[in-house]
Amino acid sequence: MAVVISPTPDPITSSSPFSISKFIAKLKLRRSSKQKDQIQDEISHDPRPPLIPSPLPLVLPEHQHTLCQLGWTTLTFPSSSSHPSHHSSPTSNREPEPEPEPEPGPHPLQSAYLTLFLAAQQFFDLEDEKKQQWKHRLGTEEGWTKIRGEKEFITLRTLAYTPDILKEPAKRYWDLMGSHLCSTLGRISMSVGLPGEGEGDGLKGFVGPCNVMGEKEEDKTSTMLRIFRYESWERKIVAEAHADLGLLSCVVGDVPGLEVWNGQQFVDIERLYERERIRKGTNGVGGINGDRAGFGGKATLLSGRQLERFSNFRYPAGGHRVVSYGLPSPPSSKSLSAHTPVPNEAERKEKKYRHSIVFVLRAHEPTPVNSSTLETEITGKWAEPIRDVTAGELYERIRNQHFNVNIGHEEREAQRRRVREAKANGKSVEGTG
Template identity: 45%
Template structure:
């Protein structure tokens, strides 16, 4: 039985939980901090049916920040679109580097093509204008399917909080299609290195995504998710016996839901090749790469954010309310507190040290009994 299947559904009674501030701290899977906690009693989430999520996997999304998207059988438009995009992305990454470099931008992993030696190569698509011709058709089709699914999912999440679906889908509907205008939402295609040797290799450090929701599809297993119950990483994609994707909660949604949906910690590994013990079977062909599609749904930048309009008996009062800001300002405040795992290793280390120094200085300004705000030194895929 998978970990997701073991998650107990909360269908009645009161939910005893920490304040939203401490929920954020509890999610630091790479550094746990003890705090004096103010306990808040809130009613459970309203039961909703998340699209393409099996009943046994429904509650994992709020409890752990991740769950499994199981494709319909015998055919599924989203699955078919992902397979077409895998083929297109593999063909693109096989092209000469001189051509791929024409899609580089000044904002690095936020848009365009980039490569991190020894880890991965990626291209981030945010509008048709900077999308290679080799990817336009497949990327547009996949974006429409994934955007539709995540928009519907966000509406169900809103209803689970006692809100109309529109309360949250207002942030996602403007990003439903890949068009001529750049959106906050993005589609990232990865080619990870490291399918050699006897040991697994981490090719994306532990992190949580910054946006609302992310949908991950891999051509081979590699995604591992943080299990809050046992406090270790779980090889989620290795449990898939049929075509499936992985759905992750991001930091924007955690903030907008007042911590009722926690952001999902995860990392990516390249596993060693399986060795068969049967000498009569031919060895499996070498796979130098793992390919991945990540659709990152972020709140549309100009939409205003006011948590007074999101407050219900289920969310409870927001410890740190948000008013008179835009979704872009919310994203920028979250982004500034985390280093970017998709930048070059040297720059990543500079960012890591800068954030550690900021945390140290902040702690020095606090009294003995007042804990500093936790700097979560992780970023988005």
């Protein structure tokens, strides 16, 4: 079962540049020598060759290795700051320096997720009676769900069952993120010795039409776009530890809350993003309505259980959870730049929600899975070979081994009992989103 651990203090100060590598290095220093020896022993006994270098798009060099090691990494969008880096003094006798060339605007994905955030907030602000017309459809993951005291969310699968206010921004974000994750999957495919440059090559062959949001019911695929609103500033865990079921997921939030599992403890990754945003003096994308969505240009990429299986566990599924840290404290004066807005007490208390957008790319269900076509020197042989099984059938097998953290309390408790029974019988069962 997935482990739930209280948030741990972050050793990185607000004045330090953000780096997953530096953070992990500090965590490693805390491990006992026995733990380090055990981990090193596990690594040394893996006879498979190392992965082939294949840089992931929008991932900084120092963050490239964490997806294959931990199941998560950081997407960093190009800086879109409009502030000039050099200023001439008004009292200087020198000729004024020429104005720098204007920097490009936000990355298209940034623009798309910010627009979707604004539309989603308008949807969630509607009365529950109005949102009921988009209520969750039984037997599907589609529609609007509210778990009182915890969260509400809407899951989109096609435009046919998408509220009008969300249709245009959801379609734009889905298609852009779908294309990006398909490219990422191609790089991952090449890293394990499979083809990945052409459309449909290697692991990209599992994408099919899933990278484009369909318009009609018959266009529905296994992939989904899920938008959350987590409630209140109360300190609590609002989504238990779990891993996503699909190939790849991307999470972007507007208030820190996502934590990722590093094999030893949870890392409050979005608080690190927020500290970096404050250090740089940025205020979201383009400063639209003062929104901080994306923490100045960062999102979290997660491996799912399908990718874990298809890569023969070279890419582990990324464990994560969502936490509410309580009413945020005002930033210290030392961490503020000239461009950092300082919220007053009323503003801090007013924003009592955390919103997040989660895009989950899953394998196209009719695609056949034959382990022999996925085996390379780097992946090695599958312990349990698979032949002539569809991706949809394999997905059901995986799903039946895990419980869902995004269901009502009663149903969740029923699944917990099933988990305990499975654990008593020696089966491994964990949470999933």
